[in-house]
Amino acid sequence: MFHLYMDCDLLIHSAAQLVTCASPSSKRGAAMREVGALANAAIAVSDGQIVALGPSDDIRAVCHAKHSIDASGKTVLPGFIDPHTHLVYAGDRVAEWEMKLRGVPYLDILAAGGGIVSTMRATRAAGVAGLVAQAKPRLDTMFRNGVTTCEIKTGYGLSLAAELAMLQASEQLAQTHPCDILLTLLAAHTTPPEFKSDPGGYVDLVVERIIPQAALWFEHEAKSNHAGPLACDVFCENHAFDVAQSQRILRAGKTHGMTPKIHVDQFTSLGGVKMALELGAVSCDHLEVTTPEDRARLAQSNTVAVVLPAVTFHLGSQQFANACAMIDDGCALALSTDLNPGSAPCLSPSLVMAIACRYQKLSPAEALNACTINAAHALGIGHRVGSLEIGKQADILIVAAPDYRHLAYQFGNNLVERVIKNGREY
Numbered sequence: 149m150f151h152l153y154m155d156c157d158l159l160i161h162s163a164a165q166l167v168t169c170a171s172p173s174s175k176r177g178a179a180m181r182e183v184g185a186l187a188n189a190a191i192a193v194s195d196g197q198i199v200a201l202g203p204s205d206d207i208r209a210v211c212h213a214k215h216s217i218d219a220s221g222k223t224v225l226p227g228f229i230d231p232h233t234h235l236v237y238a239g240d241r242v243a244e245w246e247m248k249l250r251g252v253p254y255l256d257i258l259a260a261g262g263g264i265v266s267t268m269r270a271t272r273a274a275g276v277a278g279l280v281a282q283a284k285p286r287l288d289t290m291f292r293n294g295v296t297t298c299e300i301k302t303g304y305g306l307s308l309a310a311e312l313a314m315l316q317a318s319e320q321l322a323q324t325h326p327c328d329i330l331l332t333l334l335a336a337h338t339t340p341p342e343f344k345s346d347p348g349g350y351v352d353l354v355v356e357r358i359i360p361q362a363a364l365w366f367e368h369e370a371k372s373n374h375a376g377p378l379a380c381d382v383f384c385e386n387h388a389f390d391v392a393q394s395q396r397i398l399r400a401g402k403t404h405g406m407t408p409k410i411h412v413d414q415f416t417s418l419g420g421v422k423m424a425l426e427l428g429a430v431s432c433d434h435l436e437v438t439t440p441e442d443r444a445r446l447a448q449s450n451t452v453a454v455v456l457p458a459v460t461f462h463l464g465s466q467q468f469a470n471a472c473a474m475i476d477d478g479c480a481l482a483l484s485t486d487l488n489p490g491s492a493p494c495l496s497p498s499l500v501m502a503i504a505c506r507y508q509k510l511s512p513a514e515a516l517n518a519c520t521i522n523a524a525h526a527l528g529i530g531h532r533v534g535s536l537e538i539g540k541q542a543d544i545l546i547v548a549a550p551d552y553r554h555l556a557y558q559f560g561n562n563l564v565e566r567v568i569k570n571g572r573e574y
């Protein structure tokens with residue numbers, strides 16, 4: 149029952165379409181094809197929370213708003229959640245990318261000082277202030293592209309001091325930017341050059357020093373921990389960390405209160421999915437070469453499958469994660485940019501949706517749920533964000549098109565016209 153009359157801070161009314169993506173838990177199977185679209189709808193916000201939504205005439209009749217937005221001809225939808233980014237880094241890899249286009253093999257690029265280690269060098273040299281200065285414009289662009297919550301990983305420091313500097317830079321962004329930010333320690337991204345002849349020694353350093361220190365720092369200095377706990381990630385792959393090392397690292401993280409997650413099955417299926425599921429990982433990410441058996445394991449779990457089609461696109465490969473089979477099997481599927489300088493210099497969830505629809509054959513509805521409600525569950529915060537539901541955080545996008553499918557149908561432009569974050573308009 150509506151109250152006769154209700155005050156609210158903001159009323160967005162007359163939307164051609166309002167898409168809720170509402171769900172009590174992560175979406176699976178047929179639910180992925182439902183977006184909860186209402187025609188000629190309105191949504192009301194008070195104190196940063198959604199307080200009412202429904203047919204525009206009904207809501208307008210009961211809500212007295214301090215401020216109103218006429219969304220005629222537009223689509224209103226939940227803010228995008230980007231659950232996997234390497235947003236903080238210094239420099240770029242544009243020269244390396246051009247070499248790859250000319251067919252120079254990956255190992256030659258590595259030998260020439262390219263790859264993750266080249267970004268590590270630039271990142272170590274930048275310092276906290278330099279990292280913030282370089283990352284802030286990227287975060288601004290992501291926000292304008294509709295990302296209202298994003299995860300940021302370390303992983304280009306690869307020493308105790310430089311990994312902590314990356315956490316500090318991310319924390320400064322979290323303190324100063326309207327976008328909600330969740331932090332992930334990815335000290336085990338690759339072995340740094342100083343441990344080249346002793347990779348096991350680097351794993352020891354991560355487990356014995358970097359993880360405990362990062363946990364202490366988070367406990368005592370990270371003021372933004374209201375957005376979610378610190379997570380621990382590892383790149384489980386040939387030439388990175390094997391399953392036993394990955395397990396040791398994620399276990400150590402868990403001991404220190406960090407949520408486990410994993411870069412897994414990007415090029416090689418080593419068995420990391422099974423291991424990560426046994427540890428209760430919040431998400432398994434990449435999954436380009438995941439086996440049907442591991443897909444079935446994922447489907448049986450609460451772990452979200454995060455796929456990253458912008459990586460396959462950027463690498464000019466055909467090896468997309470089998471996202472349709474994941475949905476058919478019953479996995480909770482999410483999409484993410486994987487924004488990073490090496491494999492996905494991509495700041496746009498809509499472009500990720502566009503790629504996923506064309507090459508992974510997702511429907512626009514599946515792609516949207518994968519960028520909103522399921523992406524929120526991939527960060528363990530689906531109870532608070534990721535859908536338009538009464539009581540949830542008022543993170544709302546107004547899109548310059550009358551139907552949500554335009555977000556994936558059009559590409560190369562940004563249809564997000566306005567971003568409402570915690571009820572505030574940007």
Ligand code: NIG
Nearest residue numbers: 264383411486488489490491
């Ligand atoms: O998610 N796969 C490992 N890490 C990143 C790439 C990092 C880089 O090349 O700088 C990824 O694809």
Ligand code: FE
Nearest residue numbers: 232234411486
């Ligand atoms: Fe990544």
